[in-house]
Amino acid sequence: MSAVAPVPEDDDLGLSPSIDDVAAALREDPVLVHPLYGNGARDEVDAALTAKVGTAREEGVPVYVALVPGVPGLAEGDHGYEAAQDLALRLSRELGDGYYFTATDPSSNASADLGTGEWSSTRIEYVPGQSQDAQSAVVGQVAWGVDQLAGTADDPGQYLGGIWQRPDWDIGGDGPSDAFSASFAPAVAFVAVGIGATLLVRNVTRWRETAPAGTRVRRDAKVLADASAPSRGGVDSPDHLATLEHTVRRELDVVGRRRSRRAGRPLDAATRTRVDGSYATAQAILDDPSPGRARRLDLVGALVLTRVAAEALDEPRGAPYRPCFANPLHGRGDRTREVADAGLAVPVCKACSVGPITDPLTVRHGLRRRPYYEGGDVWARTGFGALVDDLWSEVGRARAGGGRS
Numbered sequence: 001m002s003a004v005a006p007v008p009e010d011d012d013l014g015l016s017p018s019i020d021d022v023a024a025a026l027r028e029d030p031v032l033v034h035p036l037y038g039n040g041a042r043d044e045v046d047a048a049l050t051a052k053v054g055t056a057r058e059e060g061v062p063v064y065v066a067l068v069p070g071v072p073g074l075a076e077g078d079h080g081y082e083a084a085q086d087l088a089l090r091l092s093r094e095l096g097d098g099y100y101f102t103a104t105d106p107s108s109n110a111s112a113d114l115g116t117g118e119w120s121s122t123r124i125e126y127v128p129g130q131s132q133d134a135q136s137a138v139v140g141q142v143a144w145g146v147d148q149l150a151g152t153a154d155d156p157g158q159y160l161g162g163i164w165q166r167p168d169w170d171i172g173g174d175g176p177s178d179a180f181s182a183s184f185a186p187a188v189a190f191v192a193v194g195i196g197a198t199l200l201v202r203n204v205t206r207w208r209e210t211a212p213a214g215t216r217v218r219r220d221a222k223v224l225a226d227a228s229a230p231s232r233g234g235v236d237s238p239d240h241l242a243t244l245e246h247t248v249r250r251e252l253d254v255v256g257r258r259r260s261r262r263a264g265r266p267l268d269a270a271t272r273t274r275v276d277g278s279y280a281t282a283q284a285i286l287d288d289p290s291p292g293r294a295r296r297l298d299l300v301g302a303l304v305l306t307r308v309a310a311e312a313l314d315e316p317r318g319a320p321y322r323p324c325f326a327n328p329l330h331g332r333g334d335r336t337r338e339v340a341d342a343g344l345a346v347p348v349c350k351a352c353s354v355g356p357i358t359d360p361l362t363v364r365h366g367l368r369r370r371p372y373y374e375g376g377d378v379w380a381r382t383g384f385g386a387l388v389d390d391l392w393s394e395v396g397r398a399r400a401g402g403g404r405s
């Protein structure tokens, strides 16, 4: 163990940082924005907040921003406000009087602000004009609050868009809306990935329309029979969901024990972020899965995240685990398959690499079942990690933005 823990550049303090960890990191850098709070533009958000906090400090107000998920042992409450308040109070005891902006539960969008000492009666205004369905992200509120403390507040409207706004993923069936593109204007690469994945998904749906039916699908050897075989009552039945959930919990348990055993040994930052992020996100899904028909997709997603973490522990510098795009329950996507005329290839299992796709992962729509990739949720956009490198981060952001995945 080294005496001085370096502060990771992406402000990811690991899975459950203690108050002391957070305080130590804030002494080095008064603005901590975990990627889950970054709206897909974490670096820009962090840089902008850092500049504002610098201005406030020049005006004599010591401002600290700690948007740090998963700090254990804080006050409990329904929506995370109590925990955020508690974090602010405890940090002020370690770091002294000033103004604290805190949040620790990305799934709830709850944040707290607290002035202590000579700032204990200072009140900041909230960003006006937010509707329930277009709330400014936590970081937009923090930015507006710091502006007020720095005496530079003049336009709260700027925090209702751009990098300050939570991603609008509700893109429907016709591709990205203007709001979708606009919300990511500062993160062009990310937009490209999102649009690429959308096109891909729409093209992939042609598989089913054009593929001749009838070829028997031979399952990949890595299929988890108990997780993918429907039990009586069908795939959405309580029986099947319970079996799937049990499988996820069992695998996640193993990953949790392996993580603990590795705790004292060095792991490069990217791998640690992947392991911790995937593990925490899988756990968060298990703790609070979506209701109704989306529950099964969430459990499948948690299983994939668990395997991403396991693979990263196995092969610390290897590529991320990618599941079969057609059906993640088939296991690893170690082959590729061209998608219609799109000139693109997606990872698939051996059985799905040739012939028609006869066993896609489906979700119920009324009386019909449709392949999951015809939907518009985070699982469709990412192919359960088949199409992206950082599934945990996409899922975390989707949950932060819409409450659930």
Ligand SMILES: [Zn+2]
Pocket: 324, 325, 326, 327, 330, 348, 349, 350, 351, 352
């Ligand atoms: Zn497959």
